[in-house]
Amino acid sequence: MTITELFIEAAGWSGAVLILGAYILLSLGRMQGNSPxxxxxxxxxxxxxILxxxxxxxxxxxxINxxxxxxGVFALWRIYKAAA
Structure with a gap:
């Protein structure tokens, strides 16, 4: 496996962990859907x-991604706009 392939696979798996982790925390009530x-x-x-x-x-x-x-960017824009 080349360094590029390793980076691409790490990006995909890291993305999966981030999205799944956020969804688990949301489902458990430990994170809010409107939080940055x-x-x-x-x-x-x-x-x-995407990578x-x-x-x-x-x-x-x-x-789809x-x-x-x-x-997500639109939601962040709204969150930061409301806080300003």
Missing amino acids: AYQWANVIGAAGF NSGYHGAIPSVA ILWVAI
Whole structure:
């Protein structure tokens, strides 16, 4: 495995851990869906999925994760706008 392949796989697995971890914490009531931490976990996690899916040619996964990032960025914008 090359260093590039290792990075791509690490990005995908890290993204999965971030998204799954955030969802578990949300489901347990330990994280709020409108918190910056939850939204950042989703944005960064989806970015990892985009890298991994794009490298492996999984275009539908790339597309859905681009939307996932867009939703998260929009939510972050609203959170920070409301706090200002």
